[in-house]
Amino acid sequence: MTSQTEVLSQVQRQTPVQPPPKPPAAHLDEYSKVLGEAEIAELRALASRLRGRSVHMVNSTLVGGGVAEILNRMVPLMQELDLSVRWDAITGGEDFFAITKAFHNALHGESYRLPDESFKTFLDYNLQNQQKLSFDADFEMIHDPQPAALIEARRANKGFWIWRCHIDLSRPNLKVWNFLEPYVNRYGGAIFSSPAFSRQLGIPQYLFYPSIDPLSEKNRELPPDFIAQTLERFQIDSRRPLITQISRFDRLKDPVGVVRAFNIVKRYIDCQLVLAGGGATDDPEGEAVLAEVKEAAGKDSDIHILDLPPWSALEINALQQASSVIVQKSLSEGFGLTVTEGLWKRKPVVASAVGGIPSQVIHKHTGMLAHSIEGTAYQIRFLLANPAIAQRLGENAHEHVREHFLITSDIRRHLTLFLHFLRSSSGNGNGS
Amino acid sequence: MSTTEISRATEPFQFETASYLILIGNHTAMNLADFSMGLGNCSDASIFYHTFQSLGRHHFLTEGFSNDFAQWVLNSCNRPALAEQLASVDVRDYVSLVELRTDLRRTVDEYCKQNPNVSSQSAFEKFYFCETVEEEVPLGFEAWTLEEFHDRLKDLPHGALEFHFITSRLRLQLRSNDFSQWVKKELGLQDLARKIDQIDIYTNTLDSARAAIIQLVEKELRK
Structure with a gap:
């Protein structure tokens, strides 16, 4: 068995010395770019009272x-x-x-x-x-x-x-x-x-x-060049489908279950998996979970495990935007804002029916719900094989977030x- | 632009919007038996929320989504036949929530009678009966002519479209909507009113419904 120290050395970590300065926050009128002027005028009408x-x-x-x-x-x-x-x-x-x-x-x-x-x-x-x-x-x-x-x-x-x-x-x-x-x-x-x-x-x-804030670093649209550079930096092949789960390394997020679902999908479709999150460097349990994930991944070079620092909003955004399918296979969940982020980016999402996720993922309308590793794998395969359906779900998902979760x-x-x-x-x- | 151009209403169309607060109710259902009981005991505002407003909340979906009840029965109880029956309930046929509640509950009860072993089977997820509180707010603009009406319609927020075009049916206690009522009563355009009323809110998004109304109004303006 691989030791935990060896395992961690194989994980890609990005730890700049200090976070870059945050851009200035957007003003209300700037939201009309994503919502339309009428919606902002309506907010002003409500507030006028x-x-x-x-x-x-x-x-x-x-x-x-x-x-x-x-x-x-x-x-x-x-x-x-x-x-x-x-x-x-x-x-x-x-x-x-x-x-x-x-x-x-x-x-x-x-x-x-x-x-x-x-x-x-x-x-x-x-x-x-x-x-x-x-x-x-x-x-x-x-x-x-x-x-x-x-x-x-x-x-x-x-x-x-x-x-x-x-x-x-x-x-x-x-x-x-x-x-x-x-x-x-x-x-x-x-x-x-x-x-x-x-x-x-x-x-x-x-x-x-x-x-979520649609104009924040984590959710705003990014230039294609930046997305391409991010993929290159993490050695991800931009030509093959990418399945992504963004979550801290926590057992309740079931990252090992995601790897198992990916292994099933890979029997049918040549694709890659990204598990990106934080929490492994400052949380003893996070370290242990990361070791378990790495062990489950084995030597598969198509599984990318990224332990990112807290100021990686742009990188996470780029990974989400580059994804073919976004997964949230949590065993337990609060509301699940990483799901919201994926839906906002018009991505087909496969997620567990736990916590606040069913409010966001309306099965077969704004994404796919799953209840098991096998179910998760099946839904990913289905979406990769049916890009038109995946695109329609993504469009619905974007509208659902626009109406309710911004x-x-x-x-x-x-x-x-x-x-x-x-x-x-x-x-x-x-x-x- | 002859007749309609000079037609000026006695009362203008006052554009309003409605914003809703969702109240979490005390009724929940973990199986179809609980669900039937909840349908019988929940408030009228709850029936309104899960049917009329569900349509507004999911206005961007044009296929297979009708109301929260059908969606829960399908996804959490895995009962597609009952889900289809509940989904086929068209809110446009109802001007009273009492009638709507009665029909929904009868559909569930009949299904449970025909399938007695399923009514106590646990659902994947609980159903929470919620309800809404509505706050109406004038948008601060009005239309006196069909032309002004047309111009305002283009920039109307979704909340206002939902208020005037979908939930208005209950307010009016008519199988109609605010737009049709106004163009008929104030501008005497009965045919336009009827055509606006025919727009299918189940197979249109709010935006496509808006586009359809605008198209009808433009056609009228060209006469």
């Missing part, structure tokens, strides 16, 4: 992670729509973030091993933040469990408080959930990313899909929620 209203976003970090990434785009775009938007991140000591990390894992179903005093520590830090921050906005949007107890700051008849939950609460550890639930139930509403992630609560629960749709949902709250309560705050 909220002109001057204030929104306060609160989460646990200003940088890193999916929530910060979304807020980094959403806040300036909402400001362009003449809303007064403020964004704060709560602060806390290492003990607080150790507790919230344990909360996060427990809410995903793991056991909770911290002592009961941790709940008090959690509340103490929430209280500190409550005293430090001001909560005078018309709409207070509190993101995820870390700041959930800030609802204590709500004054009677003042502002609408909304809890935005970005995580899957379908199978939570009940000790942690039972602690949080009374706080959540005091909000005016809760937002989930999928019906499957929600709980039975005493407050209205809204469905807001997560979103940052502009997300903003539209926020505006609609704000309008709904104002209309249904005549400004008395959460309908009280």
Whole structure:
């Protein structure tokens, strides 16, 4: 058996000294290039009824992670729509973030091993933040469990408080959930990313899909030269079909299952596989998974395993755009934004029917769903053998994302929620 | 451009758009028996969301997609015959959600009666009954003549097209749409109204439906 060190030396790693500077973020009008002017005008019409209203976003970090990434785009775009938007991140000591990390894992179903005093520590830090921050906005949007107890700051008849939950609460550890639930139930509403992630609560629960930014480095159209150079850099043959899964090296993403599906496909069609992601250098489990993947791949030079640094958005974009089929064979999944990215790029996608994926991949309409390695292999073969069908799925997929999973749709949902709250309560705050 | 050019409406067509919030309901189904119960107990807004609005949400699909119920029965329950029956329900035939609910539930119940062993079989994925809250917003422009109507139609966002052309049927309680109603009532163009109403929303995308309406209006303007 190959040792883990030897295995890792065979993996292509790209580790520049420092990430390149990010390009400036796009303005609202630039989105009309992908959405049409009418859709942007419609957003402005919705927002015109909220002109001057204030929104306060609160989460646990200003940088890193999916929530910060979304807020980094959403806040300036909402400001362009003449809303007064403020964004704060709560602060806390290492003990607080150790507790919230344990909360996060427990809410995903793991056991909770911290002592009961941790709940008090959690509340103490929430209280500190409550005293430090001001909560005078018309709409207070509190993101995820870390700041959930800030609802204590709500004054009677003042502002609408909304809890935005970005995580899957379908199978939570009940000790942690039972602690949080009374706080959540005091909000005016809760937002989930999928019906499957929600709980039975005493407050209205809204469905807001997560979103991608079509003008970001990861999703914008790239010049063909750049795509060709990227393939060349990773020694990928541009003349043969390419199957790609973009995911961190995690067992729940089933990269070994993807290799097995690829081996079945290769019996029929001469093609290549790319497994690209990160997480193998700073995560002991990621290293182990990477070793398993490499072992499953054996000496097949048509399987390209790429351990990419976090600032590889352009490379990932290029790989997705160069792909013939995009795969997401997860065993468990949140919403699956890598699927959204593939669909947006008009690619035929074969994905597991887990988490938020069925909301995106409507079987035989916007992609193909599969439930096994064999099923995944069959659908890939089918799409490679039927390029016209693959193209039609890709076109439908692009439209599906355009309508539902772009940052502009997300903003539209926020505006609609704000309008709904104002209309249904005549400004008395959460309908009280 | 003789008659229509000088026809000016007494009341203008007010272009509006609607934006929808999706509310996650309390009913779920893991098999056809649960599903039938959910169809009976869910809100009218839920029936509306999974049928009329499903059509709007998937307007870019022109084949084989009718409503969320049929899609779930096909993909999660693997019951193509029942899925086909549910998919064949044409929302244009309904001006009341009560009737639509009754027909959908009867279809499921009859299937389960004929196939008693399948009603309790677990689906691959749960069905979540959701519903929507609608927020209507005027777009800030109107049309007094057919020519103005034509010009505005070209740049109408999808939300507004869905609002005026699909979901309007329930609002009007008629087997018609806002555009047809206006050109008939305000401009006296009965034939144009009928032809716009004939456009098949199941085999067209919203964009192709828009193109078809524009073509009909242009033909009228050339008269």
